[in-house]
Structure formats: structure tokens, C-alpha cells
Amino acid sequence: MASPSGPPLSPARRAGGLLFLSGQLPRGADGAIAGSGMLEQARLALSNLKKLLESEGCSPDDVVKVTAWITDAADMAAFNLAYCELFDTPYPARSTVVSALVAPGALVEIEAIAQLPG
Template structure:
């Protein structure tokens, strides 16, 4: 089985590159790195869980597009929240983007390395032939 890396290397603030990729395609699937609610400026979206969920999904859409996919191709999501109290706000935004045929999903509560981050979403999508 071959693996294809999707996207350019991830640049770190100090000028180096991160030791992971945005996404990889293998075995007919596209695996994305978990996406935080970061805006185009690299800062956490302001406005709480809903704003960070929107930003995370926007990042997912952009990476999927690099792989020739859309949210309709997502076959599984894993979501981490820092606080179970944020579930309703996150779920509201998530449901707006995955309404037609929502993929299987796991949602767990965990701490994050990045202070202030409230949500991280990881997806697996079917690669388009």
C-alpha cells in the first residue's frame, strides 16, 4: 500500500517544520490531522465553542479540498472537547455541516496542549478516484 502526503509541510512559528502532515491518503482513505479552531491568522477563533468549531470545520474543508474531497466524503470523525459543558454549542455547529448523512462520530473530553483551545476535530474521508 502506498501513502501520499496531502498539502505543504506545516510551518512552526520558529521557522521549522512540524513532524507531522496535514493529511495523508492511503488505502482509499484520506486521514486528516486533528484540527483546532484556528483562524487564518493562526490564532484561536474568538467567540467560544461555536466560533472555534466553525473555524475547525473550515480548516477541515480546506484540507479536504486539497485532497479533492468535501465534507460529504467524510466517513468517520473523532472530536475532543475540553469541557463537556461545551457539547451543545459544538454539536449545534457540527450538525449544520454534517446534516444530510452524518458520519459515525466519537466525542470525548480531554485536555489540550494549546491553552484556550476548546475543540479538536479529526476526520477520515473516502478518497475520490
């Protein structure tokens, strides 16, 4: 079997009425990490998440669980500000972890699980 040219993952997978989305990074249209601070990077990562949801026929309202990784706990308020711009009440269940990230320059990575419509 040939090795994949990129990371060995699927952006999204369906199983049992759920849509599992791989972690979204603050990547611009060129694929490079973009944004100089948490607010800008979180908005971009969440925008990428929304685009992926929509490509699968879902919306942010369908998201039931989010896991986020941020590199600095001091950025939590900025992350929450961007998060509340996309998600409304009732908010998805969420876990947030402070951790180093594999992508150099990334301050945030966000994955989600959504309930498939219908």
C-alpha cells in the first residue's frame, strides 16, 4: 500500500447517524497557518469547521460535541469569543485542552461531532 501524500486521515466520516470531523486548524486558502493571534486563528479554524460541516450537509446547529486544543490557557477568553460567534445556545458539549500542536504556528485546533440531519 502506498503512503498518503498528506496526513493519513479523512476530513470527515459518517457513522451511526453522526458526522465525525477531524481537527481543523487555522489554515488559509493556500493551506498555510494564518492569523497572528488566538482570536484570528480561532475564527479561521471555526470557519474551516463550518465549511466542512456544510460540505457534508450539516450546520453548526447540528454539532453536539467539540474538542479544542489551545497552546496557552491565557488565550481562553479570545477562544471563547470566537466560539460564541459560531455556536449558539444550547452550546455543544465541549472539552478544551492546553497542549502543544503539531502544526508550527498554530495556536488552536478544533474537532467536532455532529448529528446528521434527518
